[in-house]
Amino acid sequence: MASSRIISHSPPNLHRQSSPFDTVKPLPPQNLNLPPKRHRNLRIHTSLRSSSHSNNDLNDTVELRTNSVSAVSNDVVSKDPISLPRPLSSNQSSTAVSDGSRLRVAYQGVRGAYSESAAQKAYPNCEAVPCEQFDTAFEAVERWLVDRAVLPIENSLGGSIHRNYDLLLRHRLHIVGEVKYAVHHCLMANPGVKLENLKRVLSHPQALAQCENTLTGWGLVREAVDDTAGAAKHVALNNLQDAGAVASSAAAEIYGLNILAQDIQDDSDNITRFLVLAREPILPGIDRPFKTSIVFSLEEGPGILFKALAVFALRQINLSKIESRPLRKQPLRTSDDNSNRYFDYLFYVDFEASMADQNAQNALRHLKEFATFLRVLGSYPMDISMT
Ligand SMILES: O=C(O)C(=O)C[C@]1(C(=O)O)C=C[C@@H](O)C=C1
Known part of the structure; x- marks a missing residue:
């Protein structure tokens, strides 16, 4: 081992050195001139992209840029700056006592993504808000576009989602809860397409990794896309005849695809752990684990x-x-x-x-x-x- 060398500075690009004993200073809201109109099913983009995801025919979503807060509802965000930064109580993160009504929860992906289900498990009556990328979900919370983000952090088969570890440090959000969600993957294709017609399969890289053995057995070429439901949507919108998608049964239903095989992950115990992120920390308790x-x-x-x-x-x-x-x-x-x-x-x-x-x-x-x-x-x- 090398001789020890002490680095006394905080690593660059890290937020201030923080301890559990710090008083948390809330971020100021970006813009308080919010219009009263409430839009449902907002889809948040950091930029306009020409990918397949830009076609929203199937899910009636409204696109907006995160540098605009014009579509934020003000029934969630008060205009009174004094009343804005309220630390959440530990109860607010509990699904048992809070069903999430009126909460707007960002997730990465399009409708039918596992992350949407995880958001709904955390807050059953929330308004789940799709975001194109993980960064966008972080930013949506920081800019008061939404109240929470629910993002995957690790999977029992595929391992860690490194991007979100890095983003946790780059942003100032607090982890206020976790959700474990059992992921059951399906292979799906357009009506009339059979397994033997397929040459390739589209999905999120984690989902493809979780089905590695099964997909190799079928000899399918794998193509990575932003999320599982986005893969299903792409296959449906383009009426692909040689490609299927690995996604949830909910995605098959939403995008009108046929399920060719169910539970195709390499191990039946396929659990993804998601983190619930908020602008403010909760008060830690000792009343439960x-x-x-x-x-x-x-x-x-x-x-x-x-x-x-x-x-x-x-x-x-x-x-x-x-x-x-x-x-x-x-x-x-x-x-x-x-x-x-x-x-x-x-x-x-x-x-x-x-x-x-x-x-x-x-x-x-x-x-x-x-x-x-x-x-x-x-x-x-x-x-x-x-x-
Ligand atoms: O693509 C999705 O449906 C997601 O919600 C993302 C994601 C992930 O990033 O791990 C979540 C759960 C599954 O493990 C596969 C993919």
Whole structure:
């Protein structure tokens, strides 16, 4: 190992060093001159694209750019700046006590995407708002276009959705909940098209990865698109005869496709975990099982990651996830004598404790002694449902 070199600055492009003890300052709303009109089924785009998704014939959506807030309803967002930043209570993230009525929840994809179902699982009576990309969903919350975003973070077969890990750091949203959703993939095609007619199959890369063995067995060429339901929509709109889509049964129904095979994922236990994001954190509780997500970077040195993880082990705090991502703005670190260059990482850790728990606070205080950067992404109720 290299000799230890302490980096005393926060990594560039990271938000201010934050601790669970920080007072959270809410972001100011971007524009408070909001028209009274309420539009339903908004589809949010960061830019106009000429992809297949730009044809909205099938789902009656309204397109808008995220730099315009003209379509935001003001029955959700008050004009009174004093009353705007209200910390959510931990109850508000609970599906048991809040059905999400009046909440506008952004998800990535078009109607029929699994993310839409996850949003509806989190908030059964919400208005689910489709967004073209993950970034767009983050921005929609930040710009007060919607109240929450529900975005996938990991899948039991396909692994982590790295893009969303990176976006969590780039944006200032807080994790206020998680949703586990059982994903059952179907192979679908236009009416009259049979499995033997298919040469290719379209879907989201995660969905294709989750069906890897089955699709290889059928000898189908895989084509990646933005989301599963978008694949179904494309196959339907273009009346493709040689291509099918991997998507949900809901997508087959919405876009008028026939299901050729059901439950085609490589393992019947195919669970995607989604995060619920909001502008404000919730007050962590101890009334039910909570999880806390953090991200940190470390000094270079022998056993430093071991030391970092030991702050939890010493206090009997269980870790449920650890992910490392390259520290992009400072991807390499050189040793003191310039003889070696090392990759530099950010570590994302989920641990099973609430920030209201003294034990968890002590663990983070301990970690801060040698972390070069630490941010709490959220402390939120665990989804203990059987999906
Ligand atoms: O494409 C969709 O339907 C999505 O909701 C995205 C997504 C993902 O990104 O992992 C969500 C759940 C499934 O694991 C497959 C795809």
